[in-house]
Amino acid sequence: MPIKEIANNPALKYQVRLLDDITYAAIDGKPLKMCLLEPWTQRYPDKFEPQARPLIVFVQGSSWRVGKMGEQLPQLAQFVKAGYVVASVQHRNAIDGNPFPAFLEDIKTAIRYLRYRSKDFQIDPNRVAIWGTSSGGNAAMLVGLTGDDPKYRNDFYPDQSDKVNAVISCFAPMDVADTLKYTAHVPGSDLLGYYLFGRDVKKWPEKQAEMSPLYQVQAGQDYPAFLLLHGDADMVVPYHQMEDMYNKLSEFGYDVDAYRVKGANHEFDFWSDQIYSIAQEFLDNKIK
Numbered sequence: 001m002p003i004k005e006i007a008n009n010p011a012l013k014y015q016v017r018l019l020d021d022i023t024y025a026a027i028d029g030k031p032l033k034m035c036l037l038e039p040w041t042q043r044y045p046d047k048f049e050p051q052a053r054p055l056i057v058f059v060q061g062s063s064w065r066v067g068k069m070g071e072q073l074p075q076l077a078q079f080v081k082a083g084y085v086v087a088s089v090q091h092r093n094a095i096d097g098n099p100f101p102a103f104l105e106d107i108k109t110a111i112r113y114l115r116y117r118s119k120d121f122q123i124d125p126n127r128v129a130i131w132g133t134s135s136g137g138n139a140a141m142l143v144g145l146t147g148d149d150p151k152y153r154n155d156f157y158p159d160q161s162d163k164v165n166a167v168i169s170c171f172a173p174m175d176v177a178d179t180l181k182y183t184a185h186v187p188g189s190d191l192l193g194y195y196l197f198g199r200d201v202k203k204w205p206e207k208q209a210e211m212s213p214l215y216q217v218q219a220g221q222d223y224p225a226f227l228l229l230h231g232d233a234d235m236v237v238p239y240h241q242m243e244d245m246y247n248k249l250s251e252f253g254y255d256v257d258a259y260r261v262k263g264a265n266h267e268f269d270f271w272s273d274q275i276y277s278i279a280q281e282f283l284d285n286k287i288k
Contacts, residue, residue: 012048015040016080018073024113025106025156027092032106034113035069037077037086042122052118054127054287056086057111057164061134061171061267064094064103064196072133075276082280083288085123087114091139094195100211105152107139112160127287129166129224131279134237134267137172141213141245144224166286168227168279171234171266174214174241177205182238214241217248225255227282229275231264257282 009015019036026032041048056079060067069088076086091106092098107130115125132140146152147163173179176196183189197207209215226249230242242258249256259278264270 012040012044014081016077017043020069024089024110027106030092032090032092032109033069034087034089034110035073036121037073037080037088038121039080039085050119050122052122052124053083053085054283055114055123055125055129056084056283057107057114057128057130058086058088059091059107059130059132059136059139060088061132061136063192064100064135064138066090066093067136075271078276079280079283082284084283085121094192099198100196100207101152103135103139104142104146105154107143108152108162109154109156111143111162111164112157115160116157125161126165128164129168129283129287130164131168131170132172133170134172137169138174138176138211138213140167141169141172141174141226142211142216143167144226145213145216145221147222147224164224166225166227166283168282169229169242170275171230171237171270172213172228172242173237174212174245176212177208178241179237180208183236186236214245214248217245217252217254219252223249223254225282225286226257227279228256228258229261229270229278230259231261231266231270233263234266236266 017038017040022034022036023031024034058076060071067090069090073088079086089107089110091103114123118125130140130143144164144167148161180193197204228242228246230239232239246256246258261270
């Protein structure tokens with residue numbers, strides 16, 4: 001048999017590069033980490049013209065602990081092939097003495113960091129989406145509803161914005177008090193409220209409402225576009241919360257679309273190629 005021949009790929013088309021273990025800030029001497037998926041061309045800046053791409057900031061669900069940056073990366077690589085840069089971002093762990101709003105402050109810091117280094121990473125700072133699952137979806141919704149709110153800002157990258165242009169939320173807690181009640185059967189869930197809100201239970205209602213996207217929606221705001229997805233057999237976050245959020249955003253006239261994933265539980269059998277296609281179509285329409 002003769003040696004076979006195939007063409008080379010001088011444009012490096014569809015090749016993806018991983019930049020792991022990026023420190024975007026440090027608090028009390030402890031680094032906050034992210035990793036980045038970008039086109040392989042960005043490894044060779046002297047050979048390819050810079051091309052600013054829209055950014056997807058992804059927050060993995062973790063019950064507000066430290067999410068695994070790499071859990072969703074194999075699937076997210078397809079978005080780099082479709083023309084995006086993807087950052088997977090971690091935040092402080094609630095059970096290590098970092099109550100709300102620590103995780104929200106961290107994710108906002110990460111967004112400002114990425115804008116600060118937008119030229120280095122060939123990111124278009126004017127086209128930014130955030131995508132989160134479960135507790136990460138809660139964070140994503142709060143980011144979308146509190147853009148540049150000084151209440152959740154710190155001293156990192158103060159000249160940058162933490163606003164986003166689009167939000168994708170998958171099976172996210174929209175009403176935290178309702179979620180904690182619903183998950184009473186989950187081992188350890190009875191302690192999560194103490195980690196997030198402190199030991200003074202009398203102060204919980206106010207803090208839970210502040211952390212609940214459903215109760216943060218206000219009329220007449222400059223909100224981004226929202227895409228909500230949730231399984232109707234979810235045993236961790238009740239499905240009705242997505243419907244409640246969709247109805248509230250719709251009532252005020254905001255740009256929102258929603259999908260019910262029939263028979264899907266929390267994370268387990270939720271994911272499919274169709275989910276990623278829906279997400280890409282949404283992002284292509286809103287930020288690409």
